[in-house]
Amino acid sequence: MQIMTQKGYEKLYKELEHLKVVERPNVVKEIDIARSHGDLKENAEYHAAREKQSFLEGKIAELSEILANAKIVNPAEFNHDKVRFGSTVEIMDLNTEEEKTFSIVGDYESNLEKGYISINSPIAKAMLGKDEGDEFSVVLPKGKASYEILSISYKELDI
Numbered sequence: 001m002q003i004m005t006q007k008g009y010e011k012l013y014k015e016l017e018h019l020k021v022v023e024r025p026n027v028v029k030e031i032d033i034a035r036s037h038g039d040l041k042e043n044a045e046y047h048a049a050r051e052k053q054s055f056l057e058g059k060i061a062e063l064s065e066i067l068a069n070a071k072i073v074n075p076a077e078f079n080h081d082k083v084r085f086g087s088t089v090e091i092m093d094l095n096t097e098e099e100k101t102f103s104i105v106g107d108y109e110s111n112l113e114k115g116y117i118s119i120n121s122p123i124a125k126a127m128l129g130k131d132e133g134d135e136f137s138v139v140l141p142k143g144k145a146s147y148e149i150l151s152i153s154y155k156e157l158d159i
Contacts, residue, residue: 002070003085004106007159009072012108016063019056027053080154083127085119088153094146109159
């Protein structure tokens with residue numbers, strides 16, 4: 001089961017529809033055009049188009065599976081007195097005093113550039129259930145880091 005917001009679900013659904021309605025017919029046309037060029041054994045265009053089709057069908061199957069097993073959660077319904085799904089959390093690195101803000105979202109909604117981190121990421125897992133003022137440590141690729149939670153809130157995200 002994949003936990004996600006309604007916006008995240010809709011975004012994945014639109015991507016799936018685009019792949020089915022636009023990309024799939026385009027690949028079929030590419031295959032037909034390449035096939036018309038003759039000998040399929042030595043036809044690089046044909047093999048490239050078939051490879052593209054295989055990748056596309058795999059992506060369609062993956063998105064279909066994700067959407068079929070999605071659990072849509074509305075984080076606005078939660079009280080964000082503690083860190084939970086949908087919380088926007090401001091934290092401070094206790095070593096560098098650098099402040100960062102993260103919003104906890106589903107796996108397929110994460111976008112580090114926007115500060116959206118997966119609920120399954122190490123830092124999100126370490127924060128879940130914590131209160132403002134709590135400290136926590138997490139092992140990151142750069143090593144162990146310690147943080148303090150400065151604030152917890154909820155805001156509508158642009159997924």
